[in-house]
Amino acid sequence: MSxxxxxxxxxxxxxxxxxxYVGARSEGWRVEGTKTIETLVEALPxxxxxxxxxxxxxxxxxxxxxxxxxxxxSLKRFExxxxxxxxxxxxxxxxxxxxxxxNTPYPDLEIRLARMLAERADRIIQLNASTGDAVxxxxxxxxxxxxxxxxxxxxxxxxxxxxxxxxxxxxxIPADASVIGFVGQIRGYKGIPTLLRAVGKASSRVDDLVLxxxxxxxxxxxxxxxxxxxxxVPTVRRHxxxxxxxxxAWFAACDVLVFPYERVLNSGSVLLSATFGRPCxxxxxxxxxxxxxAQPWVxxxxxxxxxxxxxxxxxxxxxxxxxxxxxxxxxxxSEYSTLHxxxxxxxxxxELVSSPTQTTEVS
Numbered sequence: 032m033s034x035x036x037x038x039x040x041x042x043x044x045x046x047x048x049x050x051x052y053v054g055a056r057s058e059g060w061r062v063e064g065t066k067t068i069e070t071l072v073e074a075l076p077x078x079x080x081x082x083x084x085x086x087x088x089x090x091x092x093x094x095x096x097x098x099x100x101x102x103x104x105s106l107k108r109f110e111x112x113x114x115x116x117x118x119x120x121x122x123x124x125x126x127x128x129x130x131x132x133x134n135t136p137y138p139d140l141e142i143r144l145a146r147m148l149a150e151r152a153d154r155i156i157q158l159n160a161s162t163g164d165a166v167x168x169x170x171x172x173x174x175x176x177x178x179x180x181x182x183x184x185x186x187x188x189x190x191x192x193x194x195x196x197x198x199x200x201x202x203x204i205p206a207d208a209s210v211i212g213f214v215g216q217i218r219g220y221k222g223i224p225t226l227l228r229a230v231g232k233a234s235s236r237v238d239d240l241v242l243x244x245x246x247x248x249x250x251x252x253x254x255x256x257x258x259x260x261x262x263x264v265p266t267v268r269r270h271x272x273x274x275x276x277x278x279x280a281w282f283a284a285c286d287v288l289v290f291p292y293e294r295v296l297n298s299g300s301v302l303l304s305a306t307f308g309r310p311c312x313x314x315x316x317x318x319x320x321x322x323x324x325a326q327p328w329v330x331x332x333x334x335x336x337x338x339x340x341x342x343x344x345x346x347x348x349x350x351x352x353x354x355x356x357x358x359x360x361x362x363x364x365s366e367y368s369t370l371h372x373x374x375x376x377x378x379x380x381x382e383l384v385s386s387p388t389q390t391t392e393v394s
Contacts, residue, residue, distance in 0.1 A: 035082040036380070038064030039071055040091050046275070047299060048087070050183060054373030055380065067091055068105055071112060080120030081384055086148065090132040093140040102137050106144055113151045122383050125149075126156040126180075129296055130166050133218065145170045154383050158182045158297045161318035165296055178379050182297055183372035184364035185306040192279035192307050199284050202267055204241055209350050212243035212285035214273065215300040217252055222291030222314075224259050225338050229291075231261030232343035237350050242266045245273055245281045282307040287349045291332075291342060301329075305364040308357040312345050314338075328360035 041064020052062045065071045093102040125148045131141040155176045163172045234240045248270035288304045288311040304311040315331035323329040332345040
């Protein structure tokens, strides 16, 4: 059985989306998508019974540069879209990537949106089995609707990375340096100031410490980074999009990756670390510990004490990196790859479309 899967928002450069639908496409599902409310409305007439509307990130709905009034109108409009989809027999799937959309100007509207999706969705996909607990401060996820579909590693997606020596030569980093890195979009919620201050404190305990920062960065974030750069620590930076062809070199040049996210459910960057055989450091949040606590390539810093000092201590303890830790990361990445995730997704949607249609009262 197959039909259409409409993806929202459908961001062409997002590797996760391209990986997720490989199996569905091979089974005859027509995967299409839109990025804005306006284009979504235009696509609605083409969706009918047996089709699937799959929403991932909620930011295009109320996380705009407009006024609150505009955001409220957009939220109301989206509620109408969901009701229209249900009346047409279209099944609604929501993947919970974040507790709330990052940097949202209207958290209360995001919470209303999440509660709306929890009510209207036929299936709710969680990447992390502890998602329900992590979001419960803001909204509840009906347990009977939840299915767990872990984020696959990127094994087989990217080309073989260069050796560490080759990567460091390419980026101008001394071969014998101790390199700590952050690779990915550099945004406010990702805790970069904490990282910079912690690197400064750790530099007195780690010989030849070098910091790598690479990823698309907003101008205002660059100004903040400039102010916080640790003195005396060589820093290699690129504040622009890192292409798929080049990203492996940035990971390969690092000994350890640090992702001091302040509010995050899931991270593709952590899976990239595993894919390229690099250990990483994360905040000791309960849902992250539940997901990665048994992994020897993941280390946590205590968020209950001064986070800069805690992270600095963890960075200092990470060196030297043992080869068996890198091997453990690669082994983890091989255990659940794109095809595992893609076929598990096919099983979820085929079960969904074969189940009786639920009716939703229009209020």
